[in-house]
Amino acid sequence: MSDAEEVLGRVYDGRLLARVFSFTRPYLGLVAVVIVSMPLLAALELAQPYALKVMIDAHIRPRRLDGMDLVGLVLVGLLAAEYLGRFGQSYLMQLLGQRAMNDLRIVVYRHVMSLGMAFFDRTPIGRVMTRLTSDVESLNEMFAAGIIAALSDVVKLAAIVGWLLYLHPRLALVTFCALPLLGLLTLAFRRLARTAFREIKVRIARINQFLQEHVSGMKVVQLHRRESAVASEFDRENGGFRDANRGAITYDAALFALVEAIASIAVAAIIWYGGRALVADLPAARAAQSWVGDGRAPGGMVTIGLLVAFIEYVNRFFVPIRDLSSKYTTMQSAMASAERLFALLDTQVPDAPRLDTDEDAVAVPGGARIPKIAIEGVRFGYRDGADVLHDLSIEVPTGGTVAVIGATGSGKSTLVKLIGRLYELRAGRILLDGHDIRRLASGALRRRVSVVSQDGFLFTGSIADNVTLGDQAIGRAEVEQALARVGLTERLAGRGGADARVIERGANFSAGERQLLAFARALARDPEVLILDEATASVDPEAEGLIERALAELMRGRTSIVIAHRLSTIRRAGRIVALHKGRVVEQGTHEELIARGGLYARLYAIQHDTAASMTGSR
Ligand SMILES: Nc1ncnc2c1ncn2[C@@H]1O[C@H](COP(=O)(O)OP(=O)(O)OP(=O)(O)O)[C@@H](O)[C@H]1O
Numbered sequence: 001m002s003d004a005e006e007v008l009g010r011v012y013d014g015r016l017l018a019r020v021f022s023f024t025r026p027y028l029g030l031v032a033v034v035i036v037s038m039p040l041l042a043a044l045e046l047a048q049p050y051a052l053k054v055m056i057d058a059h060i061r062p063r064r065l066d067g068m069d070l071v072g073l074v075l076v077g078l079l080a081a082e083y084l085g086r087f088g089q090s091y092l093m094q095l096l097g098q099r100a101m102n103d104l105r106i107v108v109y110r111h112v113m114s115l116g117m118a119f120f121d122r123t124p125i126g127r128v129m130t131r132l133t134s135d136v137e138s139l140n141e142m143f144a145a146g147i148i149a150a151l152s153d154v155v156k157l158a159a160i161v162g163w164l165l166y167l168h169p170r171l172a173l174v175t176f177c178a179l180p181l182l183g184l185l186t187l188a189f190r191r192l193a194r195t196a197f198r199e200i201k202v203r204i205a206r207i208n209q210f211l212q213e214h215v216s217g218m219k220v221v222q223l224h225r226r227e228s229a230v231a232s233e234f235d236r237e238n239g240g241f242r243d244a245n246r247g248a249i250t251y252d253a254a255l256f257a258l259v260e261a262i263a264s265i266a267v268a269a270i271i272w273y274g275g276r277a278l279v280a281d282l283p284a285a286r287a288a289q290s291w292v293g294d295g296r297a298p299g300g301m302v303t304i305g306l307l308v309a310f311i312e313y314v315n316r317f318f319v320p321i322r323d324l325s326s327k328y329t330t331m332q333s334a335m336a337s338a339e340r341l342f343a344l345l346d347t348q349v350p351d352a353p354r355l356d357t358d359e360d361a362v363a364v365p366g367g368a369r370i371p372k373i374a375i376e377g378v379r380f381g382y383r384d385g386a387d388v389l390h391d392l393s394i395e396v397p398t399g400g401t402v403a404v405i406g407a408t409g410s411g412k413s414t415l416v417k418l419i420g421r422l423y424e425l426r427a428g429r430i431l432l433d434g435h436d437i438r439r440l441a442s443g444a445l446r447r448r449v450s451v452v453s454q455d456g457f458l459f460t461g462s463i464a465d466n467v468t469l470g471d472q473a474i475g476r477a478e479v480e481q482a483l484a485r486v487g488l489t490e491r492l493a494g495r496g497g498a499d500a501r502v503i504e505r506g507a508n509f510s511a512g513e514r515q516l517l518a519f520a521r522a523l524a525r526d527p528e529v530l531i532l533d534e535a536t537a538s539v540d541p542e543a544e545g546l547i548e549r550a551l552a553e554l555m556r557g558r559t560s561i562v563i564a565h566r567l568s569t570i571r572r573a574g575r576i577v578a579l580h581k582g583r584v585v586e587q588g589t590h591e592e593l594i595a596r597g598g599l600y601a602r603l604y605a606i607q608h609d610t611a612a613s614m615t616g617s618r
């Protein structure tokens with residue numbers, strides 16, 4: 001389990017919140033409307049019990065009917081205005097949240113794309129996905145139900161306290177006598193809930209990790225008949241999660257019940273104290289039959305209307321407190337998500353190549369010339385690891401082909417990735433016609449150099465989409481032509497041709513077909529330089545023949561470096577470079593190297609025998 005998933009956010013973190021809210025800057029108008037609406041809505045809400053009080057004290061009790069309809073209308077108007085206002089506020093708040101989070105998601109995604117492969121080597125894919133989906137979502141939730149609702153509540157609570165103190169200070173003090181108890185209760189809840197929530201987070205992270213691993217590894221699970229063992233393991237994880245939730249549910253229910261109890265105490269206090277005062281004040285109130293004024297009873301007098309209003313206010317006071325725990329959870333997970341999102345946004349991978357070097361890029365001389373490639377003294381290692389390539393130098397003349405061979409793990413694919421500029425070199429240079437590829441604009445480099453990697457990845461969509469990869473410059477005709485040249489046209493004939501559907505990861509295509517498609521992708525770009533990492537997967541003899549022909553087609557008229565496993569590919573190359581543990585140990589033509597009797601001669605002998613025994617001598 002990753003450390004990042006275990007981090008339990010604080011409920012409130014000003015620094016983080018400020019950063020989240022910086023994403024609302026383009027929508028300041030919305031923010032302003034939402035903020036201004038808070039005290040307005042609070043006023044609309046608080047005016048209602050007061051209207052009730054006026055109705056009782058000024059009309060019902062003195063039995064004065066004129067003007068009563070008006071007060072009734074005002075009350076209805078206040079209600080309607082409040083609910084319309086709440087609708088508008090909630091709508092705008094969520095609109096604001098959605099817009100800001102949409103922007104945040106784009107910013108994070110762009111940032112993730114700008115990170116070099118070195119980042120992806122050390123970060124589980126699942127984690128990146130969680131950042132962009134559930135973490136952004138829980139921030140969004142904070143907009144919809146957390147921070148702004150909490151702020152509204154605070155405004156409302158303060159307004160109620162202030163207003164009651166103004167209406168009748170003594171009665172207000174008696175009403176709020178239970179507030180310190182409430183304060184203590186909330187503190188205790190926070191402490192207990194924190195532990196419970198941490199446990200829940202840890203448990204859900206474990207379930208996620210378990211599912212991610214076992215669903216993606218389903219094939220292995222089923223092939224080895226591990227279903228029942230895996231199921232009981234999942235039972236255990238799931239049970240742990242359920243038990244962890246029990247704690248949180250207990251605190252939540254307890255808080256709810258206790259807040260209700262305290263609210264009842266407050267109402268009891270109003271009736272007890274206010275009732276006595278009412279009875280005591282009754283004769284004086286009778287005497288002052290006609291006061292209406294600003295609604296304040298003369299001399300702090302308690303009236304029946306005042307009592308009703310107080311009870312009404314107290315009920316409204318306790319509603320937001322009752323929902324405290326849900327806001328608490330929302331804020332807490334939002335803060336934790338913000339922390340993780342910003343940590344990702346702040347990630348800089350020191351060994352990542354700067355993918356966009358356009359500002360200091362040298363202009364590439366017209367693309368008409370087929371360039372030569374020079375790899376000079378390249379040294380490279382992954383992360384902080386030891387060097388994988390040591391002082392590597394290879395030259396490929398204009399239009400020439402060099403085949404690179406070597407045992408598994410000798411660094412061949414690594415070399416391909418370096419030419420494709422997926423990583424930064426530790427030392428040395430790679431030159432294209434004398435220009436360091438680091439100084440070429442990435443767009444220019446990608447146009448001139450096509451890299452076909454060992455594991456050609458297919459995206460969901462059509463075959464044509466996978467060939468163009470969204471490049472508008474590649475037309476339908478070029479796609480068809482590329483498919484024809486690699487010999488895929490016939491194979492795709494019954495499946496919709498260039499429009500054939502590709503499902504996730506290209507699972508509905510065979511290894512050989514996927515490789516041919518990768519070739520077509522390169523061909524359609526008509527690059528001047530081709531870097532090819534031949535797939536090791538063995539395919540049927542028919543596909544083998546197709547691939548061989550496609551390869552010949554692919555290499556014609558270009559400068560190429562091919563990481564070759566097939567003897568036919570190796571022999572087609574003018575020069576052969578043999579790698580051993582990241583060093584060039586031999587280079588020369590096929591005949592020279594055979595004559596030398598070294599590494600190549602040994603590999604050749606082994607492969608030749610195998611090939612001969614499999615397909616007859618070649
Ligand atoms: N992303 C990575 N992070 C860390 N080490 C890596 C990474 N990719 C490769 N290596 C290491 O670098 C070395 C060279 O790997 P590379 O993939 O270049 O071998 P290769 O010659 O292409 O092998 P094969 O013939 O099996 O494809 C290996 O020891 C490998 O463990």
Ligand SMILES: [Mg+2]
Nearest residue numbers: 412413414454
């Ligand atoms: Mg490889």
